[in-house]
């Protein structure tokens with residue numbers, strides 16, 4: 001019979017379970033999410049299982065990483081479906097705290113980020129986003145005392161920021177990356193894809209196709225700046241509103257000017273109507 005997935009709403013309950021697992025010599029992996037789970041999240045849980053006997057999935061739509069004009073209120077919340085899905089794939093526990101549990105009255109701390117959090121990509125368009133992400137991840141890591149945390153490359157800058165923070169602050173957790181899971185047509189899976197109207201959904205895969213073509217051009221030695229700016233124009237011409245489409249160093253996210261400056265990562269953020277899509281690929 002399928003084991004029931006435990007649901008912890010408090011830090012104390014999660015910690016008690018983790019203490020028991022650690023006492024039994026079992027490693028623990030955490031998969032932080034905002035819920036509205038899709039196959040990308042399921043793949044993170046499968047990856048977590050490779051590293052640890054016990055897997056906790058946190059589901060928390062974190063208010064501090066949304067700007068006032070962003071979609072915090074309407075972000076999809078589908079807890080019952082998420083719970084059933086996690087039970088079916090054998091996750092051990094869900095951490096499902098309230099906003100009050102995570103941010104009690106008087107909460108007044110943020111993690112200050114430098115390096116990959118300040119390179120003019122997501123941070124340029126969402127200036128307070130990463131301090132919210134880093135603060136909640138720091139809390140989740142220390143609350144859970146997990147040994148591993150699994151993050152998707154889908155949010156590539158976030159992955160670099162969190163990896164850097166875990167090292168810099170000696171958080172005692174190993175960050176495990178996982179490649180982006182895509183729909184059959186190449187669109188990166190995202191909880192926000194459900195916002196796309198049918199004609200917008202039909203356009204969306206053109207973003208990944210443009211990035212693949214750009215990666216091939218760069219690999220073939222075409223002048224990088226020309227290839228990037230032609231791709232930007234092509235994406236805008238296809239009907240996207242472009243926040244950025246850039247080639248960066250894969251680890252530092254610093255600007256690059258030639259293939260030899262690599263390894264190179266292409267990162268993009270583009271809007272179709274009201275929906276903002278982000279994606280990235282290796283060159």
Ligand code: AMP
Pocket residue numbers: 032033034035040041043044150151152153154155178179180181182188189190191
């Ligand atoms: P979210 O619930 O969107 O905040 O994402 C939670 C985690 O899932 C993050 O580590 C994301 O990078 C990861 N993730 C989201 N979409 C995908 C995807 N298509 N493939 C792999 N990981 C993903």
